[in-house]
Amino acid sequence: MPPSSTTGDRSPSPAAPNIQMVDLKTQYERMQEEVDQAVLEVIRGGAFINGPAVKDFQSGLQDFLRCKHVVPCANGTDALQIALMALGLKPGDEVIVPAFTYVASAEVIALLGLSPVMVDVDPFTFNVTAELIEPAITERTKAIIPVHLFGQSCDMEPIVRLARRHDLYIVEDNAQAIGAEYTFSDGRTARTGTLGHIGCTSFYPSKNLGAYGDGGAINTDDDTLADRLRMVANHGQNRRYYHDVVGCNSRLDSVQAAILNCKLPRLEDYNARRRAAARYYDEHLTSLPGLLTPARLPASTHVYHQYTLRIDGDRRDALQQHLHAAGIPSMVYYPVPLYDQEAFRGTAANAIDFLPVTDTLCKEVISLPMHSELEEDTLAYVCSRVRAFF
Ligand SMILES: *Cc1c(COP(=O)(O)O)cnc(C)c1O
Numbered sequence: 538m539p540p541s542s543t544t545g546d547r548s549p550s551p552a553a554p555n556i557q558m559v560d561l562k563t564q565y566e567r568m569q570e571e572v573d574q575a576v577l578e579v580i581r582g583g584a585f586i587n588g589p590a591v592k593d594f595q596s597g598l599q600d601f602l603r604c605k606h607v608v609p610c611a612n613g614t615d616a617l618q619i620a621l622m623a624l625g626l627k628p629g630d631e632v633i634v635p636a637f638t639y640v641a642s643a644e645v646i647a648l649l650g651l652s653p654v655m656v657d658v659d660p661f662t663f664n665v666t667a668e669l670i671e672p673a674i675t676e677r678t679k680a681i682i683p684v685h686l687f688g689q690s691c692d693m694e695p696i697v698r699l700a701r702r703h704d705l706y707i708v709e710d711n712a713q714a715i716g717a718e719y720t721f722s723d724g725r726t727a728r729t730g731t732l733g734h735i736g737c738t739s740f741y742p743s744k745n746l747g748a749y750g751d752g753g754a755i756n757t758d759d760d761t762l763a764d765r766l767r768m769v770a771n772h773g774q775n776r777r778y779y780h781d782v783v784g785c786n787s788r789l790d791s792v793q794a795a796i797l798n799c800k801l802p803r804l805e806d807y808n809a810r811r812r813a814a815a816r817y818y819d820e821h822l823t824s825l826p827g828l829l830t831p832a833r834l835p836a837s838t839h840v841y842h843q844y845t846l847r848i849d850g851d852r853r854d855a856l857q858q859h860l861h862a863a864g865i866p867s868m869v870y871y872p873v874p875l876y877d878q879e880a881f882r883g884t885a886a887n888a889i890d891f892l893p894v895t896d897t898l899c900k901e902v903i904s905l906p907m908h909s910e911l912e913e914d915t916l917a918y919v920c921s922r923v924r925a926f927f
Contacts, residue, residue, distance in 0.1 A: 556906055556915055558866045559743045563910040564807075568799055575795040588791035590798060597801050598754060601716075604731045606763035608755045609789035610770050613712040613739020616753040618645040619787060620708045620735040621680070623765040626651055630679040635665045636875045637895040638684040642710045643875050646682070654678070655876050657892035661832035663687060663845065663902075667695035674699075680706040685714035685729045687845050687870075687904075688745065688811070690837035693732040694721050700733070707733025713842035715746050716808045720836050729837075730756055735766070740789075740797060745811070745840055746804050748793040807909040811841040814911040818844055821920035825927040827852065843870055843904040853903050856926050863922040868904045 565572065579590055591609055598607045610616050621632070628650035634643045636655035646653040656673045658665050663686045670681060681700055683691040700707050711730035715738050720726045730736025738744075740752030755766050768775055773784030789797075800807075819830050829847040833839060848856055853869070860867050874895045875881055905919060 556865050558868060558906050559908045560910040561742060572796055572799050575799055576792055579791045579795045585791050586788060590791045590794040591789055594794040594797050597798060601801060602728045602731055602756055604756045605758040606756060608766045608770055610753045610755060610787040611789065612751040613737060613741060613753040614641040614645060615787040616737035616755045617641060617710060618648065619766055619769045620737050620755055621645055621649055621651065622769045623762055624680060624706050626679050629677065631675060631677045632680045632682060633670055633673050633678060634682045635684050636892050637663060637871065637898055638686060640875065642682055642684050647881065655889045657894045660894045662689060662834050663898065664689065664691040666692055667699045670696065671699055674703050678705060680708055682708050682710055684710040685717060688714050688717060688840040688842035689834055690714060690717050690719040690729045692834055692836060693719055697732065709733045709736045711736045712739035712744060714840055716804050717840045718838045734759060735762060745808060745842055746797065746800055749796050750793050752789045752793045752797065808840040810909040811907060814907060814916060815841045815844050817916045818905060818920065822923060825924065828927065841907055844907040845870065845902050845904045847901040848903060849901060853901055857903055859926045860922055865919055865922055866906060869902060870904050872899055874899055
């Protein structure tokens with residue numbers, strides 16, 4: 538970020554700067570030639586499905602994640618669905634999932650006839666913990682889906698220990714945290730997504746590694762699981778026209794893979810820029826009564842898919858209005874606990890209808906603009922408007 542040409546705490550006048558939640562256009566312009574060339578190559582080469590760009594991306598992502606197998610697929614929701622299908626779970630098996638997450642994490646469980654068992658999250662990191670998961674485990678529990686929400690790892694070491702003790706699979710929802718690193722107590726570090734049995738991620742355009750359309754990937758270190766994941770994602774076949782299981786059709790297309798091949802080497806830089814923006818927010822939004830900046834888990838790096846504040850005392854919506862009037866976009870991720878969604882009514886295996894932290898967070902959270910192209914003058918303006926509200 539360039540040094541601030543600050544005008545103090547005054548808002549620019551007359552017009553507010555053009556601020557976006559996510560700025561994909563500026564990011565594209567910084568690598569336009571490379572991306573245009575890569576896309577043209579795919580179109581001219583004609584290998585639109587499973588072309589060399591897909592193979593390159595698969596091995597590039599394996600290197601990045603430091604894992605053995607990557608199976609590219611059509612989107613992050615498919616990644617989760619294919620992961621659960623590959624585990625061979627039976628109808629009625631229970632899968633533990635946080636109630637404070639994007640719908641996809643729980644939707645796939647219900648879609649497959651499995652039972653989503655929703656649990657609460659930590660009020661400061663917004664993530665599930667082993668302590669919150671343990672009481673929800675029954676004889677029918679088969680898997681846990683920890684979601685690394687907003688870009689920070691769940692505290693996985695105790696979750697991995699718990700899963701081992703109860704013989705449960707861990708399917709990480711890594712859609713928001715690609716690039717984050719978790720450090721175990723013995724000093725070993727690993728990428729989120731590689732801490733359990735299977736990791737799932739999304740390349741939805743606004744994600745930290747976003748395509749220019751849909752995309753997703755599944756990863757594992759387990760050879761047997763990898764074979765099953767590939768088979769499920771490819772109509773349940775290993776050999777063409779011989780279908781061993783009922784699968785689905787889920788592919789990353791070559792154009793998206795070519796774009797991702799341009800962006801993957803830049804992901805560390807994108808995440809560093811997000812961290813720098815988060816640091817600025819942290820420093821300039823401290824000591825405001827009733828405002829909590831996002832907590833950091835010491836064992837995890839944070840890639841700030843979202844920068845999410847908590848505003849106490851029913852003032853969240855008023856702050857959002859105030860920011861909107863100042864030309865500053867903001868979003869509420871997420872406004873409704875999953876157990877209150879019409880779609881899940883009556884389906885939750887344990888009939889959860891209230892979890893206190895999830896309920897509070899849905900009323901208190903607000904996410905500020907966060908992307909790789911935020912400049913200091915924009916950050917200063919956003920912070921000055923937030924401060925003015927308090
Ligand atoms: C985006 C997201 C997904 C789904 O990804 P899609 O590619 O949109 O299907 C799943 N889980 C979480 C937490 C997400 O943020």
